[in-house]
Amino acid sequence: MDDQLVIAGRRFNSRLFVGTARYPNHRVLLDALEACGAEVVTVAIRRVNLAEREHSILEVLGGRYFILPNTAGCYTAREAVLTAKLAREALGTSWVKLEVIGDDETLYPDSAQLLEAAKQLVDEGFIVLPYCSDDPVLCAKLEKVGCEAVMPLGAPIGSGMGILNPYNIRIIKKNAGVPVIVDAGVGTASDVAVAMELGCDGVLVNTAIAQAKNPVAMAKAIRMAVEAGRLAYLAGRIPRRLYAEPSSPMEGRIGAADT
Amino acid sequence: MSELGVVKVNGRDMACAGKTVSEVLESVGVNPAQHGVAVAVNGEIVSRNEWGLIRLKAGDVVEVVTAVAGG
Numbered sequence: 001m002d003d004q005l006v007i008a009g010r011r012f013n014s015r016l017f018v019g020t021a022r023y024p025n026h027r028v029l030l031d032a033l034e035a036c037g038a039e040v041v042t043v044a045i046r047r048v049n050l051a052e053r054e055h056s057i058l059e060v061l062g063g064r065y066f067i068l069p070n071t072a073g074c075y076t077a078r079e080a081v082l083t084a085k086l087a088r089e090a091l092g093t094s095w096v097k098l099e100v101i102g103d104d105e106t107l108y109p110d111s112a113q114l115l116e117a118a119k120q121l122v123d124e125g126f127i128v129l130p131y132c133s134d135d136p137v138l139c140a141k142l143e144k145v146g147c148e149a150v151m152p153l154g155a156p157i158g159s160g161m162g163i164l165n166p167y168n169i170r171i172i173k174k175n176a177g178v179p180v181i182v183d184a185g186v187g188t189a190s191d192v193a194v195a196m197e198l199g200c201d202g203v204l205v206n207t208a209i210a211q212a213k214n215p216v217a218m219a220k221a222i223r224m225a226v227e228a229g230r231l232a233y234l235a236g237r238i239p240r241r242l243y244a245e246p247s248s249p250m251e252g253r254i255g256a257a258d259t
Numbered sequence: 260m261s262e263l264g265v266v267k268v269n270g271r272d273m274a275c276a277g278k279t280v281s282e283v284l285e286s287v288g289v290n291p292a293q294h295g296v297a298v299a300v301n302g303e304i305v306s307r308n309e310w311g312l313i314r315l316k317a318g319d320v321v322e323v324v325t326a327v328a329g330g
Contacts, residue, residue, distance in 0.1 A: 019330030044329025
């Protein structure tokens, strides 16, 4: 079955995007990436440590993955645009997961700055995948300025609370003409399945895998949840109803009056 | 000029005005040929092929970045 994720004309074999942060060590990171089958992995852009040499994450990943740089840690459109340009220069990719954070405690995006940064980067030829709030109006605006996907949050980054507003995610998906990737908030496999069952085109997971007691096992569970959720979405679920509907036939029960 | 003017490199003051970007990278232990490094001077990207040409001025603010683990 040809059911590949396509973003900006590029086909991906996995609908799972995975962040590379917060793993116990590089070995576990690599094993988890292997177990989850992800093709797209995210990295951040930071100052080179002048005090000591560190192992580059690029060396660790060894060219096996599609590297998607983010602009995490940026609080203004100006910072995010410069960070995206640095990422393009450093990594030779014009793809960027655009983040413009508005608040330290919730890590909620600053929607006005995000939209401004998205506009500028699209004009500069970037393929922009914005991490955004689960706001259908904002998602429509991001698509209108030329973003190639939208990445609404399920819940605050790292919170593990799952898909807090499935109705919004459904509306976003229904209106979107670009892929919808749920980014942030996933806590475990069932959250991923919910996102996929809502019709989302993919999910991005980091903390739920990296900080699980057994990250490699969780990576595998999440891979299966992406597949199960996607398949269930395509299969078409039954409608919800308030009252029961017997699954066994009512006809021919013993003791019934002969009609 | 007896003393070199001060340039800020990743937030650190360095007496390296007049040197090229490549020379400064080498002096902080970054191999200019290394993949995955990018440089901005005063908020503008300096592409790799200019690293050997651009000379820093006193007061310049230089950012040298690379990819790290991220979500």
